[in-house]
Amino acid sequence: MDFNYKKNEFFGQILKYCGQILTTLVLLLIFSSKPLYAKEINFGITGVVLKEDLVNLIQWQKYLSAHTGLDINLKFMRTYSEMKNRFKEKQIDFAYVCGATYVDLMPTHNAELLVVPLFQSKPYYESLVITRKKNTYKRLDDFKNKLYAFSDPESNSGSLVPQYQLLKRGYAPNKFFSRIIYTYDHGESILAVLNGFVDGASVDSVVYASFLKDHKDAEEKLKIVERFGPYPITPIIINKSISKRIKQKLVSALLQMSQDKKGKLILKKMGIDGFVLPHNLSYAKIAKLKFILESAQ
Amino acid sequence: MRLLRWLLSFPVRLKIAFAIFLLIITLVGSILLVIKHEFKVNGYLLSKHSTENLIDSNKDLIIKLLLEDDYWQIYKFLSSIAKLDFINAAGLIDKDGNVIADTNPLEYKIGSPYTFSKKDDIKIPLAQSGMNFGTFVFQTNKEYTQPYYETIKDKLYFFIFIATLISIYLGYIISARILKRLEILSRNAKKIQKKEWNNLEFIHTLENDEITNIVHSIEDMMKTVQNMIQQEEHMKRFYHKIIEHIDKLIIIYEANGHISYHNKDALSKTIIQDNTFHQNFKLHIDEMQNDNLDSCTIMWEFTQKYLLISRTKLDEKRFALTISDISELKRVEEQRQMTSSFKLINDLSAMLIHEIKNMLQPLKLLLFHGEPGKEELHRADKIIQKIDNIVFDILHPCKPIDFDMQEAIEINKYVDEVLFFLSSLLQAKNINIKLEIENDVTLFIHEEDLKKVLLNLLSNSIEASDKNKNIFIQWSKINSKYGCLKIIDEGHGIDTKIQEEIKKPFFTTKEHGSGIGLFSVYKIVYLYKGYIELDSKPGRTEFKIYLPIKRRTS
Numbered sequence: 001m002d003f004n005y006k007k008n009e010f011f012g013q014i015l016k017y018c019g020q021i022l023t024t025l026v027l028l029l030i031f032s033s034k035p036l037y038a039k040e041i042n043f044g045i046t047g048v049v050l051k052e053d054l055v056n057l058i059q060w061q062k063y064l065s066a067h068t069g070l071d072i073n074l075k076f077m078r079t080y081s082e083m084k085n086r087f088k089e090k091q092i093d094f095a096y097v098c099g100a101t102y103v104d105l106m107p108t109h110n111a112e113l114l115v116v117p118l119f120q121s122k123p124y125y126e127s128l129v130i131t132r133k134k135n136t137y138k139r140l141d142d143f144k145n146k147l148y149a150f151s152d153p154e155s156n157s158g159s160l161v162p163q164y165q166l167l168k169r170g171y172a173p174n175k176f177f178s179r180i181i182y183t184y185d186h187g188e189s190i191l192a193v194l195n196g197f198v199d200g201a202s203v204d205s206v207v208y209a210s211f212l213k214d215h216k217d218a219e220e221k222l223k224i225v226e227r228f229g230p231y232p233i234t235p236i237i238i239n240k241s242i243s244k245r246i247k248q249k250l251v252s253a254l255l256q257m258s259q260d261k262k263g264k265l266i267l268k269k270m271g272i273d274g275f276v277l278p279h280n281l282s283y284a285k286i287a288k289l290k291f292i293l294e295s296a297q
Numbered sequence: 298m299r300l301l302r303w304l305l306s307f308p309v310r311l312k313i314a315f316a317i318f319l320l321i322i323t324l325v326g327s328i329l330l331v332i333k334h335e336f337k338v339n340g341y342l343l344s345k346h347s348t349e350n351l352i353d354s355n356k357d358l359i360i361k362l363l364l365e366d367d368y369w370q371i372y373k374f375l376s377s378i379a380k381l382d383f384i385n386a387a388g389l390i391d392k393d394g395n396v397i398a399d400t401n402p403l404e405y406k407i408g409s410p411y412t413f414s415k416k417d418d419i420k421i422p423l424a425q426s427g428m429n430f431g432t433f434v435f436q437t438n439k440e441y442t443q444p445y446y447e448t449i450k451d452k453l454y455f456f457i458f459i460a461t462l463i464s465i466y467l468g469y470i471i472s473a474r475i476l477k478r479l480e481i482l483s484r485n486a487k488k489i490q491k492k493e494w495n496n497l498e499f500i501h502t503l504e505n506d507e508i509t510n511i512v513h514s515i516e517d518m519m520k521t522v523q524n525m526i527q528q529e530e531h532m533k534r535f536y537h538k539i540i541e542h543i544d545k546l547i548i549i550y551e552a553n554g555h556i557s558y559h560n561k562d563a564l565s566k567t568i569i570q571d572n573t574f575h576q577n578f579k580l581h582i583d584e585m586q587n588d589n590l591d592s593c594t595i596m597w598e599f600t601q602k603y604l605l606i607s608r609t610k611l612d613e614k615r616f617a618l619t620i621s622d623i624s625e626l627k628r629v630e631e632q633r634q635m636t637s638s639f640k641l642i643n644d645l646s647a648m649l650i651h652e653i654k655n656m657l658q659p660l661k662l663l664l665f666h667g668e669p670g671k672e673e674l675h676r677a678d679k680i681i682q683k684i685d686n687i688v689f690d691i692l693h694p695c696k697p698i699d700f701d702m703q704e705a706i707e708i709n710k711y712v713d714e715v716l717f718f719l720s721s722l723l724q725a726k727n728i729n730i731k732l733e734i735e736n737d738v739t740l741f742i743h744e745e746d747l748k749k750v751l752l753n754l755l756s757n758s759i760e761a762s763d764k765n766k767n768i769f770i771q772w773s774k775i776n777s778k779y780g781c782l783k784i785i786d787e788g789h790g791i792d793t794k795i796q797e798e799i800k801k802p803f804f805t806t807k808e809h810g811s812g813i814g815l816f817s818v819y820k821i822v823y824l825y826k827g828y829i830e831l832d833s834k835p836g837r838t839e840f841k842i843y844l845p846i847k848r849r850t851s
Binding site for chain 2: 147149178179181182183184188192195196197198
């Protein structure tokens with residue numbers, strides 16, 4: 001039996017290597033097929049989107065490549081901190097980030113808003129406090145000494161807003177919960193609540209809406225306890241060093257998505273209506289919130 | 298119990314088939330259980346080894362996640378393991394026994410103390426470089442091999458079904474073949490009972506097993522029984538023929554007098570009436586029974602024939618009688634006795650004449666050679682007296698015996714009288730007399746004859762005995778007709794050569810004996826229809842005098 005198991009493991013390894021080789025070959029094929037003149041553009045993605053719908057993200061990547069003529073690479077960052085570092089080091093050219101990340105990068109690191117999504121026709125979103133329907137919690141205060149999930153420590157809706165609300169209500173955010181679980185992804189925070197791993201979580205309303213579309217059963221098991229917002233929505237930012245031509249191509253492609261058949265489908269799956277230019281959209285509210293929290297620590 | 302009786306009443310072939318069926322089912326069921334158990338055990342071992350390998354290969358990652366407090370990733374890792382077929386639930390607890398993550402988070406919340414259950418069958422410690430980070434706890438899915446078992450189960454059931462059918466069929470065939478042979482045996486036994494020897498069946502079968510051996514043994518036994526029965530019947534016919542033609546009436550009768558068998562002898566016509574004895578004959582049988590006699594002779598008044606009846610007890614209820622017509626024998630015996638008597642008289646006369654002649658010779662010389670003097674006359678008188686005594690002795694026992702005596706006499710009185718008469722001789726040799734007399738047994742005999750018998754026998758015994766010896770005198774009843782007087786001495790015995798001679802008159806071994814004493818004893822005893830038996834050897838001589846103790850009727 002032991003021998004058989006080892007044999008299976010051995011074949012598993014062989015298959016794994018074969019898979020890797022095949023993936024490499026596919027990638028080589030992709031690279032070899034790209035136009036020689038195309039410039040590589042790295043598109044950073046964090047937990048502001050539902051990463052579990054990888055296929056849709058790849059469709060988005062293809063859409064953008066097709067409509068810009070640019071060689072766009074998707075770069076997934078697990079944490080907002082990592083995203084910030086990579087952005088600072090210019091390894092990321094443009095990124096779909098949290099408002100709080102933009103606030104951090106904007107003043108000193110050449111980050112500028114490219115476009116902002118429209119969620120329910122508005123460039124705003126909310127921070128939602130969610131729990132299982134069976135639970136009796138009515139408000140954020142009820143989660144005292146409970147297990148609570150934050151997405152990323154630097155996430156606006158998934159960490160900063162609830163902490164700010166607790167602070168406002170007279171609680172010490174770092175001592176309020178029995179334990180804070182960081183999932184680094186709004187989608188996974190929702191899963192943590194759904195599975196009962198935590199009692200509650202603070203999540204992005206855009207991601208929550210998108211999650212419910214894909215998980216019909218979740219709607220029956222989850223409920224929103226409190227909503228905080230509205231807050232300026234998670235923007236797509238770009239490094240100022242990127243040429244205007246490329247920037248223009250990207251803006252154009254992103255703005256046209258709501259007009260395009262394929263683009264519409266991608267947007268629908270992402271739970272947003274489309275992208276618009278950030279006309280005078282201010283992230284000062286988030287900056288203020290961050291300032292208050294940092295001051296309180 | 299009723300069910301058991303009902304089952305046991307089934308035909309043998311069904312019972313054997315059912316027993317084989319049960320055996321196969323039990324055997325196959327056991328094999329199935331063993332297979333199922335092996336599936337479970339091996340499934341568990343496979344689960345254990347796989348889980349251990351998984352943990353081992355991901356140990357560094359888990360420790361890193363632990364150090365980063367990334368409990369969510371640990372949970373996801375455990376959840377991914379729990380999605381494997383052979384794991385139902387997975388958890389990681391810290392060294393203090395509190396939950397770090399568990400795939401059943403509603404029951405095991407982070408930080409809550411973990412309660413181990415029996416289902417936690419795999420425990421793998423998480424340790425590195427001597428540091429203990431906690432323990433993985435897994436609950437295996439013991440039924441995960443069930444689907445693999447299910448895939449072969451149907452095939453197994455099919456083969457069991459086929460094997461069971463075959464086994465029932467084989468059981469039925471085997472038992473039928475066994476029973477067929479036993480049934481032939483049973484039929485043969487019935488035919489033997491009916492003596493239908495020619496219809497016996499002999500078994501020719503392919504099986505060379507124990508049953509066949511038994512059958513052949515019984516066939517041999519049947520042949521032996523057949524021979525024995527035929528031989529017995531032959532013997533039966535043979536003896537029946539003998540019994541039927543024998544010159545005797547043979548009767549088998551029961552204690553109540555019912556005659557169950559008799560042969561066709563002519564005597565049966567007068568003795569047997571409607572399978573019972575003739576009333577008069579029955580009296581003789583009853584008398585024999587009362588007197589405990591094995592045989593007797595009667596005069597059967599209906600045919601005026603002497604019959605010798607012998608009676609034998611066959612068992613508790615049945616007796617056998619053999620009745621012979623001995624009239625002819627009686628006549629021959631009477632003739633022989635008459636001849637014998639004439640010869641005896643002749644011998645006696647010759648011996649008497651010779652004796653007297655021998656005495657007359659000196660008498661003649663004394664009386665007829667000159668004038669006899671006083672001395673000669675005295676001697677002649679003695680010779681004449683001696684001749685007179687001899688004549689008296691010879692003639693006296695020959696006197697007709699009066700059988701019409703009314704009184705029976707007791708022997709005891711006459712024994713004492715004779716012993717008194719012989720007391721001087723007894724005292725001289727200091728001989729001890731030992732008496733064993735049954736006083737209530739009386740006999741019919743003249744006193745003088747009895748005294749003469751006692752005197753002669755005891756005188757001889759005393760004379761034959763040495764000093765200080767014993768003489769035994771015994772008298773007892775033998776049967777309803779005879780008593781036995783025994784005179785036993787411890788003397789030198791009588792030589793076998795002369796045991797026949799001593800019966801004759803004038804035979805004597807004594808210097809001054811007349812040779813008349815024992816002759817007189819034999820004469821008296823035979824005249825009373827008694828008889829004498831002599832048993833003598835050195836150191837012991839026994840005279841048995843059988844005398845009638847009942848009044849003679851003829």
